[in-house]
Amino acid sequence: QLQLQESGPGLVKPSENLSLTCIASGGSISSTSYYWGWIRQAPGRGLEYIGSIYYRGNTYYNPSLKSRLTISVDTSENQFSLKLSSVTATDTAVYYCARHSYNWSDSFDHWGQGTLVTVSS
Amino acid sequence: DIQMTQSPSSLSASVGDRVTITCRASRSISTHLNWYQQQPGKAPKLLIYSASTLPSGVPSRFSARGSGTDFSLTISSLQPEDFATYYCQQSYSTLTFGGGTKVEIK
Numbered sequence: 072q073l074q075l076q077e078s079g080p081g082l083v084k085p086s087e088n089l090s091l092t093c094i095a096s097g098g099s100i101s102s103t104s105y106y107w108g109w110i111r112q113a114p115g116r117g118l119e120y121i122g123s124i125y126y127r128g129n130t131y132y133n134p135s136l137k138s139r140l141t142i143s144v145d146t147s148e149n150q151f152s153l154k155l156s157s158v159t160a161t162d163t164a165v166y167y168c169a170r171h172s173y174n175w176s177d178s179f180d181h182w183g184q185g186t187l188v189t190v191s192s
Numbered sequence: 193d194i195q196m197t198q199s200p201s202s203l204s205a206s207v208g209d210r211v212t213i214t215c216r217a218s219r220s221i222s223t224h225l226n227w228y229q230q231q232p233g234k235a236p237k238l239l240i241y242s243a244s245t246l247p248s249g250v251p252s253r254f255s256a257r258g259s260g261t262d263f264s265l266t267i268s269s270l271q272p273e274d275f276a277t278y279y280c281q282q283s284y285s286t287l288t289f290g291g292g293t294k295v296e297i298k
Contacts, residue, residue: 175242177226183235185235
């Protein structure tokens with residue numbers, strides 16, 4: 072059974088970069104059937120799509136974050152990563168990684184448990 | 193961006209009740225609509241994809257319908273584990289989620 076686990080700093084200073092990694096186990100990132108995505112949820116708020124990546128490196132970014140966003144993939148380590156630059160307090164959120172199933176109407180059918188990132192000095 | 197509006201934002205119901213949540217898109221999205229359930233402190237779980245298809249393992253008391261701009265999710269007989277927040281998500285263009293509907297115990 073596929074499991075996804077986010078990792079990274081829980082506290083980031085304003086104007087710095089937020090970097091997270093999602094490690095997949097029980098399934099391969101190199102599957103041709105899926106993208107791999109990031110979604111975030113500010114405290115007490117709804118869900119916001121960040122972006123997705125295919126194992127070959129093709130990316131799809133939310134235009135609202137595109138200028139600050141880089142998503143990369145490392146198939147040898149079966150993981151993918153998120154970097155968000157120049158963060159502010161509004162980037163404080165629980166960040167989830169998820170399997171993005173484009174054959175299932177671009178839905179997210181497996182999720183990590185999420186990791187809280189707080190932007191504060 | 194396509195805006196997704198859910199109603200109500202919250203509701204109170206009892207075990208065994210039939211509950212319906214609606215989701216409206218700001219423009220037509222055909223059937224590019226998915227539903228998720230989120231328990232407090234947990235990651236969302238996919239309930240429905242392509243507007244009406246249940247993934248394997250999702251109980252049959254969940255059903256959904258709709259196309260174009262108007263969609264609904266119905267729980268035929270509310271169970272204790274169904275008290276959660278439900279989100280719709282469109283996949284017609286840049287992926288966006290609705291604001292959520294919290295189903296609380298009456």
